[in-house]
Amino acid sequence: MFDSARGEAAGRFAALEACYDPVSQQQLIRTGLGAGWSCLEVGGGSGSLGHWMGARVGAGGRVIVTEIEPRWAASRERPAQVRLVRHDVVRDPLPDGDFDLIHARLVLLHLPERLAVLDRLVAALRPGGRLLLEEFDCGWTPVLAAPDSASTALFERVHQALLGLLEGAGADPLWGRRVLGAMARAGLRELSATTYAEAWPGGSRGIDLHRHNTEQVAADLAVAGIGAAELADFHRLLRDPEFVVNSYPLVSVRGRRPLRPEETP
Ligand SMILES: C[S@@+](CC[C@H](N)C(=O)[O-])C[C@H]1O[C@@H](n2cnc3c(N)ncnc32)[C@H](O)[C@@H]1O
Structure with a gap:
């Protein structure tokens, strides 16, 4: 749903x-x-993590x-051991049995084909x-402080509409809580997970993610009942330091491919 070719992508990647x-x-x-590790960074966005891995x-x-x-990752200088390729992880082939480590952040959530990927x-x-x-x-973003109850209701209304659009486009906003189970079913071993969240006050770098996301799909939000005036109120709220919302919890799940197919779970 969030087309990375559009200008708003830069702000989203920065946040x-x-x-x-x-x-x-x-x-x-x-x-x-x-x-010496051989790594694949899927859907690397701005390329920041790929470069750090390099x-x-x-x-x-x-x-x-x-x-x-x-285009965003291409604008960064790269060391020789980091190669950037245009690749669609849904359709383009990947080399079998090649990598010591594969990492993807916030990519499969958006893909209807996430289990096949x-x-x-x-x-x-x-x-x-x-x-x-x-x-x-995306199912746990409680408002932690607000100037009044109308502000909380406004945040929840716009955010719910955004999640509805995401689902309509084939994303799974609750994918974070399903990843470990999916990785177990895909045959991975030694699974462990850590979840990170923080408070995002109005005007902070993190809360800007809500602004970039809603600006990019303003026309679709209007069809879903969030008009320009309500969206402008929402954006004002995101700049109000008295308003604080929980960040999206990032669920990080690690797993290992078995050494032999018969390795027991
Ligand atoms: C939410 S952004 C996350 C970017 C980066 N991984 C990060 O966490 O900062 C999702 C990224 O996945 C990329 N993407 C979407 N569909 C893809 C596909 N089929 N194959 C490869 N990348 C894809 C998008 O272009 C975008 O850069």
Whole structure:
């Protein structure tokens, strides 16, 4: 639904990078990521994490960053071990059994074919290779403080409309809570998960994500009953420091491909 070719994508990537890159880097370190590893970063967006992984694997490793719209990542300088490719993870082939680590953040949530994509990512891991999927659970975003109850109601109304549009476009806003189970069914072992959330006050970098997302689909929101005046009120609320909402919880799930097909769970 959020077309990465449009200008609003830059603001969305900046907010994601500022709020969640430090979290994702810790999760990547927990997989053991180190010198010489061969990694795939799927739907790398601005490319920030792919570049950070490139520094971890060093000159003897390699990181392939894939993107259906690589223009944002392409604007960054890349070390030689990081390769950026235009690639559609739903349709384009992946090499089987190749990678020590595959990482995707907030990509499968948007794809109706997410379970088939998950199987293909598992097949692209070498035996013993690691998969780290990080996804939002958009179902837990309580308002933590508000100037009045009308502000809380406004946030909830607009946010619900946005989630409805996402679902209509084939996304699963609750995918974060389903990822671990899906990875278990896909045959991965040693599964573990960590969930991160923080408070986003009005005017903060994180809460800007709601602005970028709703600005990009303003026309669809209007059809769903959120007109321009209500959307303008919503955007004013997002700048009010008295308004505080919980961030989207980022669920980070790690798993390992079995060394042999007969390895017991
Ligand atoms: C919400 S953004 C997340 C970007 C980045 N992973 C991050 O967390 O900052 C989703 C990204 O997935 C990319 N994407 C969407 N469909 C894709 C597909 N079929 N194949 C590869 N990338 C895709 C989009 O272009 C976008 O950059």
